[in-house]
Amino acid sequence: MTAMTTEWIEIGRLDDIPRAGARVVKTPADCIAVFRTEDDRVYALNDRCPHKGGPLSQGIVHGTSVTCPLHNWVFDLASGAAQGADEGQVATYPVTVRDGVLLIAGARLPAAEE
Amino acid sequence: MTTKKKLVVIGAGMASGRLLETLLDAAPGAYDITLFGAEPRGNYNRIMLSPMLAGDKAYEDIVTHDAAWYAEQGIVCRFGEAVTRIDRDAKTVTSAGGETPYDKLVIATGSAPFIIPVAGRDLPGVRAFRDLDDVEAMIEAAGRPGARAVVIGGGLLGLEAAAALRSRGMEVVVLHLMGHLMERQLDPAAGHLLRKELEGRGITVHTQAQTKAILGNERVEAVLLDDGTVYPADLVVMAVGIRPETRLAVDAGLEVERGILIDDQTLTSDPDILAVGECVEHQNVCYGLVAPLYTMANVAAKTLLGETAAFRPLETATQLKVTGVNLYSAGDFADGEDREEIVLRDAASGIYKRLVLKENRIVGAVLYGEAADGPWFFDHIRNRTDISEMRETLIFGQSFQGGAPLDPMAAVAALPDEAEICGCNGVCKGRIVGAIREKGLTTLDDVRAHTKASASCGTCTGLVEQVMQATLGDAFTPQAVKPMCGCTPLGHDEVRRLIRAKELKSIPAVMQELEWRSSGGCAKCRPALNYYLVCDWPDEYADDYQSRFVNERVHANIQKDGTYSVVPRMWGGMTSAKELRAIADVVDKFDIPAVKVTGGQRIDMLGIRKEDLPAVWEDLGKAGFVSGHAYAKGLRTVKTCVGSDWCRFGTQDSTGLGIAIEKFMWGSWTPAKVKMAVSGCPRNCAEATCKDVGVICVDSGFEIHFAGAAGLDIKGTEVLGHVVSAEEALRHIAALVQMYREQGHYLERIYKWAKRIGLDEIRRQIMDDAARREAYYQRFVFSQQFAQVDPWSERVSGKDKHEFNPLAILELEAAQ
Numbered sequence: 069m070t071a072m073t074t075e076w077i078e079i080g081r082l083d084d085i086p087r088a089g090a091r092v093v094k095t096p097a098d099c100i101a102v103f104r105t106e107d108d109r110v111y112a113l114n115d116r117c118p119h120k121g122g123p124l125s126q127g128i129v130h131g132t133s134v135t136c137p138l139h140n141w142v143f144d145l146a147s148g149a150a151q152g153a154d155e156g157q158v159a160t161y162p163v164t165v166r167d168g169v170l171l172i173a174g175a176r177l178p179a180a181e182e
Numbered sequence: 183m184t185t186k187k188k189l190v191v192i193g194a195g196m197a198s199g200r201l202l203e204t205l206l207d208a209a210p211g212a213y214d215i216t217l218f219g220a221e222p223r224g225n226y227n228r229i230m231l232s233p234m235l236a237g238d239k240a241y242e243d244i245v246t247h248d249a250a251w252y253a254e255q256g257i258v259c260r261f262g263e264a265v266t267r268i269d270r271d272a273k274t275v276t277s278a279g280g281e282t283p284y285d286k287l288v289i290a291t292g293s294a295p296f297i298i299p300v301a302g303r304d305l306p307g308v309r310a311f312r313d314l315d316d317v318e319a320m321i322e323a324a325g326r327p328g329a330r331a332v333v334i335g336g337g338l339l340g341l342e343a344a345a346a347l348r349s350r351g352m353e354v355v356v357l358h359l360m361g362h363l364m365e366r367q368l369d370p371a372a373g374h375l376l377r378k379e380l381e382g383r384g385i386t387v388h389t390q391a392q393t394k395a396i397l398g399n400e401r402v403e404a405v406l407l408d409d410g411t412v413y414p415a416d417l418v419v420m421a422v423g424i425r426p427e428t429r430l431a432v433d434a435g436l437e438v439e440r441g442i443l444i445d446d447q448t449l450t451s452d453p454d455i456l457a458v459g460e461c462v463e464h465q466n467v468c469y470g471l472v473a474p475l476y477t478m479a480n481v482a483a484k485t486l487l488g489e490t491a492a493f494r495p496l497e498t499a500t501q502l503k504v505t506g507v508n509l510y511s512a513g514d515f516a517d518g519e520d521r522e523e524i525v526l527r528d529a530a531s532g533i534y535k536r537l538v539l540k541e542n543r544i545v546g547a548v549l550y551g552e553a554a555d556g557p558w559f560f561d562h563i564r565n566r567t568d569i570s571e572m573r574e575t576l577i578f579g580q581s582f583q584g585g586a587p588l589d590p591m592a593a594v595a596a597l598p599d600e601a602e603i604c605g606c607n608g609v610c611k612g613r614i615v616g617a618i619r620e621k622g623l624t625t626l627d628d629v630r631a632h633t634k635a636s637a638s639c640g641t642c643t644g645l646v647e648q649v650m651q652a653t654l655g656d657a658f659t660p661q662a663v664k665p666m667c668g669c670t671p672l673g674h675d676e677v678r679r680l681i682r683a684k685e686l687k688s689i690p691a692v693m694q695e696l697e698w699r700s701s702g703g704c705a706k707c708r709p710a711l712n713y714y715l716v717c718d719w720p721d722e723y724a725d726d727y728q729s730r731f732v733n734e735r736v737h738a739n740i741q742k743d744g745t746y747s748v749v750p751r752m753w754g755g756m757t758s759a760k761e762l763r764a765i766a767d768v769v770d771k772f773d774i775p776a777v778k779v780t781g782g783q784r785i786d787m788l789g790i791r792k793e794d795l796p797a798v799w800e801d802l803g804k805a806g807f808v809s810g811h812a813y814a815k816g817l818r819t820v821k822t823c824v825g826s827d828w829c830r831f832g833t834q835d836s837t838g839l840g841i842a843i844e845k846f847m848w849g850s851w852t853p854a855k856v857k858m859a860v861s862g863c864p865r866n867c868a869e870a871t872c873k874d875v876g877v878i879c880v881d882s883g884f885e886i887h888f889a890g891a892a893g894l895d896i897k898g899t900e901v902l903g904h905v906v907s908a909e910e911a912l913r914h915i916a917a918l919v920q921m922y923r924e925q926g927h928y929l930e931r932i933y934k935w936a937k938r939i940g941l942d943e944i945r946r947q948i949m950d951d952a953a954r955r956e957a958y959y960q961r962f963v964f965s966q967q968f969a970q971v972d973p974w975s976e977r978v979s980g981k982d983k984h985e986f987n988p989l990a991i992l993e994l995e996a997a998q
């Protein structure tokens with residue numbers, strides 16, 4: 069397992085995600101929402117809203133924020149922190165794009181935590 | 183005398199050119215230098231290929247080092263001779279002329295244009311835009327009368343090529359994969375301005391264009407897109423990006439990621455080999471502009487001389503070199519949590535400026551239309567200037583700094599009487615002040631009525647109010663328009679009016695022309711704008727799904743556990759054994775946990791996993807079901823009672839009319855949901871008198887009701903009027919709904935809209951004014967052509983596949 073700590077795992081292509089949209093990556097532990105902003109930056113967050121578990125991947129993406137589809141809490145994609153008056157924090161994961169390929173940091177995935 | 187060390191340089195381009203100048207300046211005799219270049223010529227200013235293509239420069243004007251210079255410096259030039267191999271053990275490079283030994287080697291191979299791998303890319307007439315040969319070929323192609331060019335790529339290079347070819351008289355089409363031009367530098371609003379400018383020059387711009395193939399027999403004849411569009415072409419220019427040219431380094435076993443890895447001294451993983459220019463990667467960055475590469479070349483020269491110098495990551499600034507277009511972008515202007523933006527939009531003069539701030543420092547700047555302050559902002563980015571002192575006026579640029587911060591009121595008060603306030607109607611400040619004083623005007627509406635100021639496009643409303651404030655002082659209270667959201671001071675009405683008046687047909691166009699304060703809107707305004715555009719331009723507007731709430735994006739209702747519910751239409755509440763059997767089969771097959779009869783006379787299947795939705799719809803579709811739009815700001819249900827078909831009191835065929843209305847009106851998008859009902863007699867078993875629109879059948883015909891509510895508020899309906907035939911009832915209802923569609927604020931139900939507009943006004947327009955009613959009706963019919971597509975069957979046939987499948991499923995092994 070130690071050999072894997074810096075491994076980037078391929079999860080698809082940037083173009084698989086619509087701009088200002090998100091897709092879900094399923095892992096054995098949890099679902100991860102991978103977001104693509106209007107200007108092609110990518111972020112990965114745990115797909116569970118800390119409020120009542122809403123799937124953040126289904127929210128409207130605006131700028132670098134997403135609005136939860138269930139009760140409209142807004143989260144910053146970079147930090148995973150709830151914005152405005154709401155308090156809450158979502159786990160974030162490193163993702164990157166190389167030659168159009170989306171990579172997620174294997175070591176930091178929920179299953180590997182513990 | 184000891185023999186001099188041998189320096190071999192691969193690539194006679196801009197970076198190595200600067201390196202040689204610096205090296206020879208500092209220590210003319212330090213090395214015996216051999217310079218290899220794949221191009222059959224020495225170094226020239228590659229940047230100037232764009233002006234050369236446009237005819238503003240000749241090749242002689244852009245040569246930086248001529249034969250005389252190389253001779254003077256004693257450099258052995260091997261132009262037209264590409265290096266094919268580096269042997270690090272023997273310390274030699276191989277080329278057509280044999281082997282050449284080195285003590286120190288510099289790799290400066292630049293980058294190679296990226297050619298998209300489609301059929302036909304090798305046909306004659308397909309060119310990149312990288313070197314002099316490309317430009318000469320393009321100039322030749324442009325010389326043929328009536329020649330047509332297709333430029334693939336709407337970034338800096340592509341647009342410079344397109345503008346230059348257009349100025350040479352070619353018909354030019356730009357194909358761009360993304361939603362707007364230069365998306366790496368510009369946000370959608372600025373991209374919209376640029377597009378308008380280019381279209382004004384006669385260039386066709388096709389965004390979201392996926393090239394499928396380049397067609398032709400002997401040479402290129404046309405370009406085919408995924409969507410079936412074909413553009414005839416005599417010349418195709420590929421300008422979709424560049425790749426660091428690293429092949430030699432890879433073969434030689436040097437460390438290479440995207441580019442050849444170098445350290446701060448520009449050394450590669452081999453201490454005798456340096457690399458500079460676009461072929462390198464330094465701290466995860468590959469540069470594609472000359473300014474940082476020149477700095478890098480200076481460092482390399484010092485390293486070769488044994489001096490200490492270090493290359494550090496640099497901010498870069500770009501400017502589009504198209505005559506008449508002012509566009510400047512510098513630094514990093516993506517937004518983020520710890521960042522703030524200042525956006526200035528002046529729609530009238532086509533100006534857009536955006537500054538991105540982080541901890542009181544400018545980190546990025548995009549300027550369009552007026553770019554003179556670019557270098558000034560860039561300076562602040564590089565110097566990390568603390569701008570808190572000048573924050574208020576920062577965006578206005580250098581000339582506004584130094585004095586006291588600008589107070590907008592003081593600025594307006596200081597305007598001379600002749601200053602024009604309302605551009606549309608040519609009203610100057612003096613007229614407004616005069617009218618206020620002479621006629622004792624106190625409200626904006628009065629001023630509009632008497633002077634026409636701000637009575638047309640309305641963008642000067644703020645200014646007019648400031649003039650009133652300056653004139654009336656505390657006696658003036660500005661009209662309380664509730665802004666749509668924090669992104670704009672404009673209210674819904676104003677936005678809807680301006681969308682029509684200015685013929686705005688996309689969200690970025692609205693945001694630019696109406697001077698949105700944020701760069702990409704928010705979760706409140708985006709769905710509203712999307713609806714307004716769908717409503718106003720049904721045939722032209724491309725629905726922006728990313729601006730819709732998830733339910734309308736995936737055509738099902740999200741539930742509290744993230745599963746979905748599915749409600750098919752049961753027209754007028756009627757169903758059959760076949761339909762019920764199909765539903766039962768679907769429930770069994772997909773193990774659907776709950777089935778419920780809704781309050782809207784149909785069946786809801788709850789708890790369906792998102793991945794299963796298309797398959798569920800496919801089975802329902804086979805039984806003839808279409809989406810019930812239970813999720814839509816659109817027509818929901820038309821409840822009916824059994825009516826004259828069965829009921830002993832029924833006066834008309836209420837079921838039939840309900841079905842006819844639902845079949846005619848389904849699929850239409852409305853400001854908020856619309857629910858209807860038709861009851862066969864005044865006993866009203868379909869509860870028509872608490873709906874958005876209801877019909878009570880009577881012996882003499884049909885009584886149309888509207889503006890009821892039975893949700894958050896409870897309110898009985900109002901009577902719209904009485905009509906004799908079912909056909910008339912349908913036309914009146916469609917006209918009423920169209921009027922609401924055109925005037926309603928997003929999320930405003932009919933009863934609230936009616937209260938705002940006035941019941942009598944609505945009755946007058948729909949019942950009394952036949953011409954107007956007919957016009958509303960026709961507009962509704964027109965828009966239904968585009969709206970009545972069953973979203974479920976569309977998705978069963980593959981639309982928006984990405985919505986329903988996970989991007990990836992990581993198994994245990996992969997995730998560990």
Ligand code: SRM
Nearest residue numbers: 739747779780781782783784812818857891892893894895
């Ligand atoms: C399924 C259903 C309840 C039922 O089990 O019967 C229902 C379920 C929901 N209603 Fe309703 N309403 C249902 C009939 C009604 C009715 C009765 C009717 O239509 O005759 C009303 C009162 C009439 C009205 O609309 O004013 C009603 C007034 C509301 C309201 C309050 C609207 C208002 O402006 O006052 C909401 C909230 C909203 O829309 O913002 C709402 C919202 C909802 C939502 C969509 C909540 C949400 O946003 O997720 C529920 C979705 C559950 C789902 O996934 O199906 N539902 N809801 C009914 C579906 C009817 C259909 O076949 O399409």
Ligand SMILES: Cc1cc2nc3c(=O)[nH]c(=O)nc-3n(C[C@H](O)[C@H](O)[C@H](O)COP(=O)(O)OP(=O)(O)OC[C@H]3O[C@@H](n4cnc5c(N)ncnc54)[C@H](O)[C@@H]3O)c2cc1C
Nearest residue numbers: 193195196197219220228264265291292459460470471472
């Ligand atoms: C049309 C155009 C417009 C541009 N406009 C701007 C601008 O406005 N602003 C800006 O900052 N930048 C601009 N650029 C980018 C700028 O020109 C480059 O960043 C710069 O030229 C890179 O310098 P370089 O020395 O790394 O590569 P190059 O200048 O490309 O030189 C590399 C040389 O190496 C040669 N070579 C490659 N492989 C071998 C080999 N195996 N053997 C021998 N020789 C080899 C190549 O033929 C080439 O001549 C523009 C580029 C183009 C094409």
Ligand code: SF4
Nearest residue numbers: 742780781786893894
């Ligand atoms: S009444 Fe409330 S809980 Fe019941 S379906 Fe409607 S919105 Fe949901």
Ligand code: FES
Nearest residue numbers: 117120122136139
């Ligand atoms: S679950 Fe996300 S806001 Fe309630």
